[in-house]
Amino acid sequence: MLTATPMRLFAALLLALCLLPALPARAAAGGSWKISGFPGGPAAELALDHQTGALTVAVTRRGARVLEPSPVGIVTERADLSQGLRFLHRRDRLVAEHYTTAVGKRRKRLALMREAVLAFENAAGARLDLVVRVAGDGVAYRYRLPDDHGAVLREASAFTLAQDATAWLARHRRDYENPFAQYPAPAAPAADYMVPALFETAGGHLLITESALDGRYSGPRLTHEEGTGTYRLQLWDERVQVAGPLETPWRVMIAGDLAAVTESTLADDLAPASRVRDTSWIEPDQVLWTWLAGGREAGQSLEIQKGYVDYAAERAWPYVAVDAGWYFLRDQWDVTDPDWPATSWIPQLVEYGRAKGVGIHVWIHFRDLDTPEERALWLPTLNRWGVRGVKIDFMDAESQERLRWYDEILPATAANRLMVNFHGSTVPKGVHRTWPHVMTMEGVHGGEKRTLTTAHLTTLPFTRNVIGSMDYTPMAFHRPSRPTSDAHELGLAVTYESGLQNLAGTVESYRARPEAERFLEQVPTAWDETRLLSGRPADHVVLARRSGDRWFVGAGVSGAARTLDVPLNLPHGRWLAEVVRDGETGLVRESHVIDGPRGRLAVAVPAEGGYAAIACRWRPGITTCDR
Numbered sequence: 001m002l003t004a005t006p007m008r009l010f011a012a013l014l015l016a017l018c019l020l021p022a023l024p025a026r027a028a029a030g031g032s033w034k035i036s037g038f039p040g041g042p043a044a045e046l047a048l049d050h051q052t053g054a055l056t057v058a059v060t061r062r063g064a065r066v067l068e069p070s071p072v073g074i075v076t077e078r079a080d081l082s083q084g085l086r087f088l089h090r091r092d093r094l095v096a097e098h099y100t101t102a103v104g105k106r107r108k109r110l111a112l113m114r115e116a117v118l119a120f121e122n123a124a125g126a127r128l129d130l131v132v133r134v135a136g137d138g139v140a141y142r143y144r145l146p147d148d149h150g151a152v153l154r155e156a157s158a159f160t161l162a163q164d165a166t167a168w169l170a171r172h173r174r175d176y177e178n179p180f181a182q183y184p185a186p187a188a189p190a191a192d193y194m195v196p197a198l199f200e201t202a203g204g205h206l207l208i209t210e211s212a213l214d215g216r217y218s219g220p221r222l223t224h225e226e227g228t229g230t231y232r233l234q235l236w237d238e239r240v241q242v243a244g245p246l247e248t249p250w251r252v253m254i255a256g257d258l259a260a261v262t263e264s265t266l267a268d269d270l271a272p273a274s275r276v277r278d279t280s281w282i283e284p285d286q287v288l289w290t291w292l293a294g295g296r297e298a299g300q301s302l303e304i305q306k307g308y309v310d311y312a313a314e315r316a317w318p319y320v321a322v323d324a325g326w327y328f329l330r331d332q333w334d335v336t337d338p339d340w341p342a343t344s345w346i347p348q349l350v351e352y353g354r355a356k357g358v359g360i361h362v363w364i365h366f367r368d369l370d371t372p373e374e375r376a377l378w379l380p381t382l383n384r385w386g387v388r389g390v391k392i393d394f395m396d397a398e399s400q401e402r403l404r405w406y407d408e409i410l411p412a413t414a415a416n417r418l419m420v421n422f423h424g425s426t427v428p429k430g431v432h433r434t435w436p437h438v439m440t441m442e443g444v445h446g447g448e449k450r451t452l453t454t455a456h457l458t459t460l461p462f463t464r465n466v467i468g469s470m471d472y473t474p475m476a477f478h479r480p481s482r483p484t485s486d487a488h489e490l491g492l493a494v495t496y497e498s499g500l501q502n503l504a505g506t507v508e509s510y511r512a513r514p515e516a517e518r519f520l521e522q523v524p525t526a527w528d529e530t531r532l533l534s535g536r537p538a539d540h541v542v543l544a545r546r547s548g549d550r551w552f553v554g555a556g557v558s559g560a561a562r563t564l565d566v567p568l569n570l571p572h573g574r575w576l577a578e579v580v581r582d583g584e585t586g587l588v589r590e591s592h593v594i595d596g597p598r599g600r601l602a603v604a605v606p607a608e609g610g611y612a613a614i615a616c617r618w619r620p621g622i623t624t625c626d627r
Helices: 007-019 258-263 291-299 302-315 346-356 372-385 400-415 486-495 507-511 514-522
Strands: 032-036 042-048 055-061 064-072 074-076 086-100 108-121 127-135 138-145 152-155 158-160 166-170 180-184 191-193 197-201 204-211 220-224 230-235 250-256 285-289 319-322 332-336 359-365 389-393 419-422 438-441 500-503 529-536 540-547 550-557 562-567 574-582 587-595 600-605 610-617
Touching (some): 032 108, 042 064, 042 127, 042 250, 055 250, 064 250, 152 230, 302 507, 400 419, 486 514, 486 550, 486 610, 507 514, 514 574, 514 587, 529 562, 540 562, 550 600, 600 610
Parallel strands (some): 319 359
Antiparallel strands (some): 064 158, 108 127, 166 180, 204 250, 220 230, 529 540, 540 550, 562 600
């Protein structure tokens, strides 16, 4: 239902968890253990093979398998903890945490999970704690090594799917910018694939991802051997350096129906608490992004950027992003001007924007921030100028060394009150909870690409965007390679969640579409609630997001024209729904008055089409939801 989740529901869920039967310290069978969370939700089933001493984990939901028994374990240079294990003991507890985020599917969160820590040792006495958490929307585990066993060489972690499972996968790429494609899970080509990866099984959908990755470890990929349903986890580094005890990132399996997966915040729920005390300066919103609109010329011109500020002010968009070029030598593109702190025109643009209520974000190449000395120069200078945020580009790795750079840049940008958009980067893995000034990350085959398909676009809400803000950069109305209709493209402003929604069109393309201008003036980028109304990867998506007392809907299809007829399930009363759809000569707006709980919204869309809509309370005299 499109209603705010009441706190009494949270209290009931908490009570349900507390009333679950206490589990024994040792399983009755001695070699198998079950961890359950919510009634009707997923459960983790662990088993220890008595002959090999190897561990497996399976995930079940409502009596059906979502994940088949899959290997668990870790190997270091001084201990093999993937076999020959002996069970020691088990401890259980309830995890209940309230927190807020600046961006995401909903800002106020309650994480409820049952945790079990199962302790094992090998024949040499090396200890492995397997920490398992089960929530209403998934299962996660991590390895905890209480003692120092040297560098990590590999994990035994793998994910085995049933032979009839369907997969939506993207080939691994260092910047996560490959498209998603659909395969039968066993028949996917032998290759490395990115995390996240989505599967459909008899027990529901399963999204494999991770949480709490930082410079203490190494980034993952999934390696598949054609003909099998098994996807093995491979680390970026051959040796992950460890000093002392180790706690790995969470291996996360979001499980449920497609709505539960799409709406899940489990990757954030598992992450460490916020490390930014004062978040008052963090303000997500729309951004006029000028790279696809003006390119190199715009990035090197104060006058062009002032024109963008003027247009953003007309639309009440609070930010303009200045992309590559602003600190480069004009006659040597991509070469940094050594005198940029003294010669740059950015301070003038900041003052110009301030007078019009428009803040400035600037692009910076990773190579200009990869040493402590460079960060000590760039970040305080931008803060002093009044720049609101930075778009940092071309990290292009998940090695332990690069992840340690993230560990340094995140507190440094927070200390200088700079919101962050990472491009050429990893993807969110709980970062929005721990570092709430990270507004968005690229890590997507996005709007800059010339090889987009609507099949890929209608898969992203169920894959990449599940785990956190995604800087797809929509609204490139002027690009001939765009596969979407105008209304489908406009709907991406809702369908795709991004704390900074970088709008990629030209001023001329917006002015030619006044209904798009009008809608984009209304749609926010921070949400109180998210609901999947209808969808299937690579086919169609209809997503609704609430901000305050208004609901925004984005819809898009891949393939043939059809009518999208979905129940809105709004609260009791009458509602006005204003729909922007594709007309014969351009975008048109039409109004529907809908009866709350029983109301449906039916919109005919063309091939590759879609729509955008706003719903608000109706009363006599109300003719628009605009504010």
